[in-house]
Amino acid sequence: MSINKKVGLFIPCYVDQFYPNVAISTLELLQKLGCNVSYPMNQTCCGQPMANAGYERDTVATTQHFLDTFESFDYIVCPSGSCVHHVRDHAPCIEGKETFQKDIQHKVYELTEFITDILKITDIKGTYPHRVGFHSSCHGQRGLRLASSSELNQPVFNKAKQLLAKFEGLEWVELSRKDECCGFGGTFAVTEEALSVQMGKDRLQDHISKDAEIIIGGDMSCIMHLSGIASRNKQAIKFKHIAEVLNEAII
């Protein structure tokens, strides 16, 4: 990719508010990888929570706002598969601006796929001496195909693992259920609270029973849910977003 291309940083609203370090890491990482990145200040929510709750039709203005905000960028990069999946595949069609919208949708990338597919970097040198479990968030995994699905008969791949696995000292934990949902699911986390929590506990147990030291994820929403349960139950396992890990480990 040409260094001159403009990359717009698309930061999910809850990441902006609760996990600024994930956003900072994303920014710094992209800069380290040679990108010309900036963060358009007037961005808001992409509308995903409303759409998944059944109010896609009420997110027209939100979507319109998103398109306007990111219009001038060559690429739009976001540290969340879920939000990217929404913008690409679920945002309501803006009448009269279909082509414009499609163009922008084609420029939106989740962070790891941007690194592997657009920057074409598959071998980042770095050190990360930890035993890590990776949580594949469903919307990124099955929605954006960031990793192969255990259900499909296809070659196994995982874009995050591709970036992490070569770090010196990093031990990758193989889970019993490598891509089961953690139970966050947006609105589901509260409307189906009992199920959501049970799913989260089960997911945590899979990592803990394999002695994972840190759970790395590509979507802070899932991590917020998992770490919320772990913290309530005084489970010592740590959590990181993949942007933080890449940014820390990179040499």
Place this chain on the structure above:
Amino acid sequence: MNSREQILSDIRILKIDNSELPAIPQFEYEADIIESFKTSITTNKGEIISEEALMDLLESGEFVNVYSASESYSKHSNFGLPEDPHELKNLDLAIIEGDFGVGENGAIWLDDSKLGHRVLPFITEHLVIVVDKTTLVPNMHEAYKRIGQAHSGFGVFIAGPSKTADIEQSLVIGAHGAKSLRVLLV
């Protein structure tokens, strides 16, 4: 409008654009068909039996009422095909010739012409099917090619003994149909 007309008209009114019927390609099959057939039968909880073992079994006296639909074993047949299929309830062993077998799953095709009564392979306590090795086909696509447009009133692929796992997923052989399936490859 009667229901037939109503249903058909409810469909026609939708005017759905035709979606082309895809063609089924020829799928490669590398494995040894005979070996995979044997493995499949075993996996399905059937048993591959040798001619000698079958003879021993027939002579052991373990099976009181035996009916053989296969000419080759007719001398062991001591149970005439009754007119009323209900009378097959006391049958201990049936020997039937299969039309052909399928490598990928152990399914064996039987049809009306081989059965006498359709209920025969189900109601018998134990079942032996004789399959000619040279009839084995690799997979279900080839199986249906082999059946072709042959017309029989009833045909069945049998791949193993009657089984169930409806109680806590514990596998039990012998639910309602034959409690065992032995396959003799000739």
Place this chain on the structure above:
Amino acid sequence: MNHPVQAAKFLEDKSNAKWHDETLWFVRDKRDLSSKSIPEWEKLRELASGIKDNVLSNLDSYLVEFEKNATKNGIKIHWAKDAEEHNQIVLSILEEKDCKAIVKSKSILTEECHLNLYLEENGVEVVDTDLGERIVQFLNQPPSHIVLPAIHLKKEHISEIFHEKLQTEKGNNDPYYLTQAARKHLREKFLAAKVAITGVNFGVAETGEFVVCTNEGNADMGVHLADTHIACMGIEKLIPKREHLGVFLRLLARSATGQSITNYNSHFRSPSEGKEIHIILLDNGRTKQLGREKFRNSLKCIRCGACMNTCPIYRRSGGYSYGSVVPGPIGSILSPGIDLKKHSTLPFASTLCGSCSDVCPVKINIHEQLYEWRQEITKAQSSINAKSIAMKIANGIFSTPFAYKISGQIMRGSLKILPESVTYSNLNTWGKERDLPELPKQSFKDWYKNKGNE
């Protein structure tokens, strides 16, 4: 029915819920292994999906072709617009045969029509002959899974009911022993029944034949001993040609249980001499679903149950939590089409994780349809009832303290463009069993601004 309430109840018995989850996961695991032993698996799924697309786009002509060929083969075809008509047809055949007791093998369609209840009210004894179905029938329960009807029950419970109904030894929980008792009991029923009912897995337009798959052999025991066979079939069960059975039979059992094929796969083309076969073709909302473009391909379903086994929700909430004839992900996209109000919580009983769509042998985009049903439900409900479940759901995510805090900052900006209903609520469900993240000193936006960016 309210899925969240039922799910929470199911989870109260922790060890049972864990067993249910792990047992069904094990079935999915077997399915994974089995599907991965077929190199052309994904191609088969595509083919199956494409064949079904073709069927759904020409359903009228395939139905007519099927009828013509089946009739030529000596089968009597009946058409039923709805469940009531379906049940009346069955009863009229039974009355004509002067039949007061029937055996029935597994048919989700007859569950859908509540046929058992109808026949019993009309003085007919119905015996379900699939072991799992017989068990739940003894308990007066519907199946909790379309392939594994009694998966919610433990053997101790089954042993108790068998002791009561079949006089088995008290406390003998051995599955083999219990199965043999059922075998003996059902043999008598098979030998006595004059009419047998089955479902249909596939109907072939080209030949007029239909296929029924079982592992137990119960369908065959019933129909071959009876004088009359009634096959109850949804109009969507058709496939064009016999050769297409090759595709579907390769997919069905592997998806359902991981077996390479069911042990009995019976092809019925014409009745034996002196006997009768009737087929009842049922609509019951199928043509309506066919007319809903977004939901049309839910009609491709071949009832393998794989989406239930893979669903992290189904595994942890059990079939009854759905309150619909077909539970699980596929049920959650079929049921709202039948009764939107009754089943309004079902499309929300999902994280939209997408596992159901990837596991589906006919490639139904189940999770996408769940998303689409959510849109439909909120539309319907906003006109019916402002305090409806969907509104509460939409409120949900923003109902928590953390979300409330979000709204304090950035959401204030987006409030102008978001519906008011999603911005506040007084529930605090998030924090019941989860901590909130620590609030950082400043947002990213503030940090970025402080760095001198604008």
